[in-house]
């Protein structure tokens with residue numbers, strides 16, 4: 001396990017532990033400023049970096065650790081096979097691509113994912129591609145292995161003959177995709193696959209969801225309740241809980257690896273503070289209320305293939 005004792009972790013199926021809260025260098029300004037923002041994220045106390053071949057930031061991820069003077073064993077790293085500029089590849093090219101990833105990072109990441117089922121083409125090569133990850137794990141070249149953006153049919157395809165089940169499926173995850181994701185989450189539960197959330201702040205970012213929808217006032221009320229009851233107890237001095245903090249805590253405390261991002265120093269600092277907040281600040285009835293209200297809306301930021309051959313529920317998008 002690469003996580004320092006101080007971090008909240010989530011147990012994975014293969015016996016290892018993932019650091020529960022991550023900063024990713026694959027989106028927005030975080031992607032453009034991967035090295036400097038990565039250093040800021042580590043300085044803020046974050047100990048899980050999410051990267052991928054497709055972000056073209058694997059080299060910067062390795063350099064971030066060196067520049068920050070932090071030992072690899074103290075930071076959990078996730079990376080993904082995405083091919084060069086997300087160009088798909090047959091299973092025969094997977095081994096070489098993964099070896100390139102490891103070389104660019106400068107180490108074997110703690111968790112390595114197939115970024116998207118469509119990275120592998122033809123689609124029928126997906127089980128053979130998964131077998132390459134299994135072989136590399138057996139050879140000690142990869143540690144934990146998993147997938148990302150896998151729909152029910154993609155999961156079933158590789159689970160059928162898997163020697164090692166994927167330990168994680170990293171998907172867009174927040175209250176407004178819960179209804180759609182239910183069949184995916186059911187498979188996760190059945191097999192012990194941990195969900196990892198990207199895009200967790202989608203409901204609250206105005207450039208994604210214009211109003212915040214019905215979840216926003218619920219999050220605001222919970223933030224107010226925590227601030228009034230926990231100040232001087234469960235919160236660092238001077239730290240005010242806001243809707244963003246509540247949404248990220250809901251995600252993390254749902255047992256989901258939570259991957260946010262920022263290229264803004266103040267926001268990175270806050271993400272570090274949120275990552276360090278204790279478990280259980282949200283009451284179980286508040287956790288349930290967020291889930292219930294979220295399930296009444298369907299809104300996805302990263303549509304891409306997740307809505308192909310995987311019908312969306314007939315729900316409002318929460319913008320009314």
Ligand SMILES: NC(=O)c1ccc[n+]([C@@H]2O[C@H](COP(=O)([O-])OP(=O)(O)OC[C@H]3O[C@@H](n4cnc5c(N)ncnc54)[C@H](OP(=O)(O)O)[C@@H]3O)[C@@H](O)[C@H]2O)c1
Pocket residue numbers: 023024025026027028029030050051115148149170171197198199200201202205244259260261262263264267268270271302
């Ligand atoms: N597997 C996949 O296919 C996939 C797809 C997408 C993303 N990902 C991974 O997940 C990571 C996170 O994805 P995401 O960017 O969609 O996550 P997100 O948490 O939904 O959104 C991050 C955005 O929130 C803003 N933000 C953060 N803290 C804030 C605060 N306190 N106040 C206001 N705004 C705040 C940031 O803007 P500022 O920079 O302005 O702070 C950033 O643009 C990516 O970097 C990548 O590593 C994976």
